[in-house]
Amino acid sequence: MGILGYKKLHNLNERGVNILPTSTFFNLPEEKKKRVIEAALDEFAAYPYHKASVTRIIKRAKIASGSFYQYFKDKKDLYKYILELGTERKFEYLGPVLEKQNEYDFFELLRQLYVRGIKYARENPRLEAIANKLISNKDSEIYVEIIGEQRPRTARFFRALLEDGIKKGEIDSEVDIDLVAHMLITLNLALSDFVYKDGKVDMDDMVLIDKMLYVIENGIKNKSK
Amino acid sequence: MGILGYKKLHNLNERGVNILPTSTFFNLPEEKKKRVIEAALDEFAAYPYHKASVTRIIKRAKIASGSFYQYFKDKKDLYKYILELGTERKFEYLGPVLEKQNEYDFFELLRQLYVRGIKYARENPRLEAIANKLISNKDSEIYVEIIGEQRPRTARFFRALLEDGIKKGEIDSEVDIDLVAHMLITLNLALSDFVYKDGKVDMDDMVLIDKMLYVIENGIKNKSK
Amino acid sequence: MGILGYKKLHNLNERGVNILPTSTFFNLPEEKKKRVIEAALDEFAAYPYHKASVTRIIKRAKIASGSFYQYFKDKKDLYKYILELGTERKFEYLGPVLEKQNEYDFFELLRQLYVRGIKYARENPRLEAIANKLISNKDSEIYVEIIGEQRPRTARFFRALLEDGIKKGEIDSEVDIDLVAHMLITLNLALSDFVYKDGKVDMDDMVLIDKMLYVIENGIKNKSK
Amino acid sequence: MGILGYKKLHNLNERGVNILPTSTFFNLPEEKKKRVIEAALDEFAAYPYHKASVTRIIKRAKIASGSFYQYFKDKKDLYKYILELGTERKFEYLGPVLEKQNEYDFFELLRQLYVRGIKYARENPRLEAIANKLISNKDSEIYVEIIGEQRPRTARFFRALLEDGIKKGEIDSEVDIDLVAHMLITLNLALSDFVYKDGKVDMDDMVLIDKMLYVIENGIKNKSK
DNA sequence: GATGAATGAGCGTTCATTCAT
DNA sequence: AATGAATGAACGCTCATTCAT
Numbered sequence: 042m043g044i045l046g047y048k049k050l051h052n053l054n055e056r057g058v059n060i061l062p063t064s065t066f067f068n069l070p071e072e073k074k075k076r077v078i079e080a081a082l083d084e085f086a087a088y089p090y091h092k093a094s095v096t097r098i099i100k101r102a103k104i105a106s107g108s109f110y111q112y113f114k115d116k117k118d119l120y121k122y123i124l125e126l127g128t129e130r131k132f133e134y135l136g137p138v139l140e141k142q143n144e145y146d147f148f149e150l151l152r153q154l155y156v157r158g159i160k161y162a163r164e165n166p167r168l169e170a171i172a173n174k175l176i177s178n179k180d181s182e183i184y185v186e187i188i189g190e191q192r193p194r195t196a197r198f199f200r201a202l203l204e205d206g207i208k209k210g211e212i213d214s215e216v217d218i219d220l221v222a223h224m225l226i227t228l229n230l231a232l233s234d235f236v237y238k239d240g241k242v243d244m245d246d247m248v249l250i251d252k253m254l255y256v257i258e259n260g261i262k263n264k265s266k
Numbered sequence: 267m268g269i270l271g272y273k274k275l276h277n278l279n280e281r282g283v284n285i286l287p288t289s290t291f292f293n294l295p296e297e298k299k300k301r302v303i304e305a306a307l308d309e310f311a312a313y314p315y316h317k318a319s320v321t322r323i324i325k326r327a328k329i330a331s332g333s334f335y336q337y338f339k340d341k342k343d344l345y346k347y348i349l350e351l352g353t354e355r356k357f358e359y360l361g362p363v364l365e366k367q368n369e370y371d372f373f374e375l376l377r378q379l380y381v382r383g384i385k386y387a388r389e390n391p392r393l394e395a396i397a398n399k400l401i402s403n404k405d406s407e408i409y410v411e412i413i414g415e416q417r418p419r420t421a422r423f424f425r426a427l428l429e430d431g432i433k434k435g436e437i438d439s440e441v442d443i444d445l446v447a448h449m450l451i452t453l454n455l456a457l458s459d460f461v462y463k464d465g466k467v468d469m470d471d472m473v474l475i476d477k478m479l480y481v482i483e484n485g486i487k488n489k490s491k
Numbered sequence: 492m493g494i495l496g497y498k499k500l501h502n503l504n505e506r507g508v509n510i511l512p513t514s515t516f517f518n519l520p521e522e523k524k525k526r527v528i529e530a531a532l533d534e535f536a537a538y539p540y541h542k543a544s545v546t547r548i549i550k551r552a553k554i555a556s557g558s559f560y561q562y563f564k565d566k567k568d569l570y571k572y573i574l575e576l577g578t579e580r581k582f583e584y585l586g587p588v589l590e591k592q593n594e595y596d597f598f599e600l601l602r603q604l605y606v607r608g609i610k611y612a613r614e615n616p617r618l619e620a621i622a623n624k625l626i627s628n629k630d631s632e633i634y635v636e637i638i639g640e641q642r643p644r645t646a647r648f649f650r651a652l653l654e655d656g657i658k659k660g661e662i663d664s665e666v667d668i669d670l671v672a673h674m675l676i677t678l679n680l681a682l683s684d685f686v687y688k689d690g691k692v693d694m695d696d697m698v699l700i701d702k703m704l705y706v707i708e709n710g711i712k713n714k715s716k
Numbered sequence: 717m718g719i720l721g722y723k724k725l726h727n728l729n730e731r732g733v734n735i736l737p738t739s740t741f742f743n744l745p746e747e748k749k750k751r752v753i754e755a756a757l758d759e760f761a762a763y764p765y766h767k768a769s770v771t772r773i774i775k776r777a778k779i780a781s782g783s784f785y786q787y788f789k790d791k792k793d794l795y796k797y798i799l800e801l802g803t804e805r806k807f808e809y810l811g812p813v814l815e816k817q818n819e820y821d822f823f824e825l826l827r828q829l830y831v832r833g834i835k836y837a838r839e840n841p842r843l844e845a846i847a848n849k850l851i852s853n854k855d856s857e858i859y860v861e862i863i864g865e866q867r868p869r870t871a872r873f874f875r876a877l878l879e880d881g882i883k884k885g886e887i888d889s890e891v892d893i894d895l896v897a898h899m900l901i902t903l904n905l906a907l908s909d910f911v912y913k914d915g916k917v918d919m920d921d922m923v924l925i926d927k928m929l930y931v932i933e934n935g936i937k938n939k940s941k
Numbered sequence: 942g943a944t945g946a947a948t949g950a951g952c953g954t955t956c957a958t959t960c961a962t
Numbered sequence: 963a964a965t966g967a968a969t970g971a972a973c974g975c976t977c978a979t980t981c982a983t
Contacts, residue, residue: 065963091317095957105965107960116957213484217477223460224453224481231452235445252442256449259438259484290946320974330948335975515967542766545953555969560954598937663938667927670910671936674928677906678899685898702892703899710935711896712823713888740942770978780944782981791978944983952976959969 062122066112077102077112081123086167089174090120090183121187124175127168134161147206148258151225155232155250162233163246169233176230196222228253286347291337302327302337306348311392314399315345315408346412349400352393359386372431373483376450380457380475387458388471394458401455421447453478511572516562527552527562531573536617539624540570540633571637574625577618584611597656598708601675605682605700612683613696619683626680646672678703737797741787752777752787756798761842764849765795765858796862799850802843809836822881823933826900830907830925837908838921844908851905871897903928 066074080101084093095116099106113119138153145153162169175184199222206212232253291299305326309318320341324331338344363378370378387394400409424447431437457478461471516524530551534543545566549556563569588603595603612619625634649672656662682703686696741749755776759768770791774781788794813828820828837844850859874897881887907928911921 068963089314089316091314094955096955106958106967107965108963110958111963216481220460220474220477221481223456224478227452227456227459228449231448234452235448249445252445253449256441256446294946319972321972330946331950331975332948332977333946336946341974519967539764539766541764544951546951555967556954556971557956557969558967561967566953657938660938662936663934666931666936670924670927671931673906673910674903674931677902677909681898681902684902685895699895702895706891706896706899706935708935708937709888710931710933711887711891712933713882713885769976771976781946781979782944783942785979786942944981946980946982948978948980950977953974955973956971957969959967960965961967962965 062112062118063114069112073104077104078123078126081119082167082171085120085123085174086170093120095119117183117186120183123168123171124187127165127172130165130168131158131161134158146209147202147211148254150202151257152250152254155229155254156247158229159233159246159250173230173234192226195226199225225257228257286343286350287338288336294337298327298329302329303348303351306344307392307396310345310348310399311395318345320344342408342411345408348393348396349412352390352397355390355393356383356386359383371434372427372436373479375427376482377475377479380454380479381472383454384458384461384471384475387461398455398459417451420451424450450482453482511568511575512563513561519562523552523554527554528573528576531569532617532621535570535573535624536620543570545569567633567636570633573618573621574637577615577622580615580618581608581611584608596659597652597661598704600652601707602700602704605679605703606697608679609683609686609696609700612686623680623684642676645676649675675707678707737787737793738789744787748779752779753798753801756794757842757846760795760798760849761845768795770794792858792861795858798843798846799862802840802847805840805843806833806836809833821884822877822886823929825877826932827925827929830904830928831922833904834908834911834921834925837911848905848909867901870901874900900932903932 066077069077077098080098083101084098088094093116095109096106098119099109109119113122134157135154138150138157141153142150175188196219200218203212203216203218203221207214207218232250235249291302294302302323305323308326309323313319318341320334321331323344324334334344338347359382360379363375363382366378367375400413421444425443428437428441428443428446432439432443457475461474516527519527527548530548533551534548538544543566545559546556548569549559559569563572584607585604588600588607591603592600625638646669650668653662653666653668653671657664657668682700686699741752744752752773755773758776759773763769768791770784771781773794774784784794788797809832810829813825813832816828817825850863871894875893878887878891878893878896882889882893907925911924
């Protein structure tokens, strides 16, 4: 899930564009809608896209299979919807930071983004799991279609930030901006990964982030300043 | 594919251990063996494990379905074999560097590993694609079974390298070794990714690596020295 | 099929218990349901469980293979259902006798049970054949799962009957109750067997049963001597 | 396995008649022959005929699959051979009793046959298991072909015995000879069954047999009444 | 005579999706 | 709008047997 992958949901049907779930779905009683979403979250968090089963989701959500296809065009449609839910939710975490963008220097902003990102991952483990599953399948048909455009967008955001930082003299002007943008995104992903999988489970999130920022900072900071 | 995930192939049946393809497969005429391997490379490079189809492989390799199961215990068996082929091949690229481990300082060694790693990826795109597909499915049953132990092994290797570097005064002793090991592995993966997906396709590999190392180096190098 | 193996069918889904065919099956038009059951009866009467083919059943019933698995969880599920049909049917034959249990002395009750049991076998040859096939596979995984507990139940029933008979002075108190219970069950099975396989096809069932009961009552020793 | 199902083995190939294993098999070194037989015993004792796997037998016996079909015409051929081995072995137990046929009265003879039969079952559990598996599949194609003719033979033997007993005044002349013959065979089968499956495991075989014979001789009616 | 690779029909089962009601 | 039965291709895999070497 790109840090900035925000997109409006609840979108009305626009001309020709294939818009996410049908209005039928949105008009559903909250309780039923929730059942469907919960079932989908469980399923996609448990299985990679290709192995996830519409049948199981239908069963768990206790809806008719015909209904499913009145709510969503197909399996992929639901999947995209769930991913967008994640993006939306993530924006709720990151938004406040982004709004104060100008009050922070580059590294403090980065730190805040990482802090909030980890908080999001901790509090929305299924959404995080689903997004991570997708991200690693970089060349699968599904990735290209869904995330393909999002990563560049996130990359552009970081590039802008970096350029700004260089202008302000916070960042070493020698670095390759595109490359560093890519590294920062990757390391962000690596962060939650590290938290969950490779130990340091007990280490305080803040401490971990500071340690990583220390490494990043001393690499790209302008030392002559 | 872990940098150090080298394992002997063509292994004769050892005590109880379930060894990769059957001897039947190894005794096959080269041409046929190649057909099977090529078909498998194509399939696993094109589809994630769960979506990859034995049927398609069989068709492409022009063998009887029964034969397939005389060569390999099951789909997973073939998959593991292909992964090992990749590991073996990768070691052919990295081995020479590792042998001269003591002649290089930390950063030069890292540079060499990255250089050779990218060369491998460029020259074995299908193997690289297959390994990357697997690595991203971190929590799928198949990942745990196959790679589970390999990442830690690679991590240990980097940790040892880092500790050595600290001892020799090449590396900033302030850094968290586990975290940095994790970062280096991640960035290595990110590297080939960057080469292919996010632009800079035309940039010379060496230049790219040097740029990345510049960032890394100034982050963890002992500046007091 | 145990003499007393009666269980309600058409059961609605109870807590967690995996209930036989799905409601989908029960809601089917009678004609279609019948086609499926008939096909299954033919198949399981012709082949032992492991050799019986779902594919053949599907073909004969003229349903889509996918449909089959909407009616039954799997092959075993259908098999169990057919067995229960048999149990249910058998109870329809034995029930009236069991209800009058107290009006008969032991030997008359036994006689009635045998009479009705043979009538059932004659009128439901496929069900009888299916049950017999299962009973002979005593140690196959499937037997244990399905019948395992039923034989003891039948044995308990006979033991209770025997104990009662001894109390009333109808039965020789010298005999080993467990052993005799076992013998009576076995001989019951042997009876229908005898009717069909080993000749006496023409002999009146009642006469045959009386002959067997004579032996059970009096043994075969020449007492006049 | 019928009590008297003895048939010569090691039979040379006669005209047209499909004779059991090929001479190739008999000329095999003892050790290899034994491997094949042991593997077959294990397999057929573990699985009913239709589920037993030639492939597994071949693997366990460590012979080439081609070889198998040089020793035996097909799976059924091996199966028949194993069954005959059992018959032969059983005759080794029963033979001595049968030779002294004239020294015993009917009940003593029966007792001896049962005693030796149980001894056989105890000492050759795999053969016993295989035969029992078959016997219960009474209407399977395989049963008809193999055992079909053997049971009548055993029945004839018992009938002769019974007729003799009646002549000598040992047996009640009222009983139906065919039926009783059938009952005695069935009860013999029930006996080992009872020993193994339905409890009384600890009861001394002799005691058990005596108890059953008591019932056969005297019936279960309370005559004192 | 021994070998073991080759065969392909058949297995039970899952699947996403459609469509009549 | 909701239902849930129907679909049939495709799946991974097993099997007894054949046959070239």
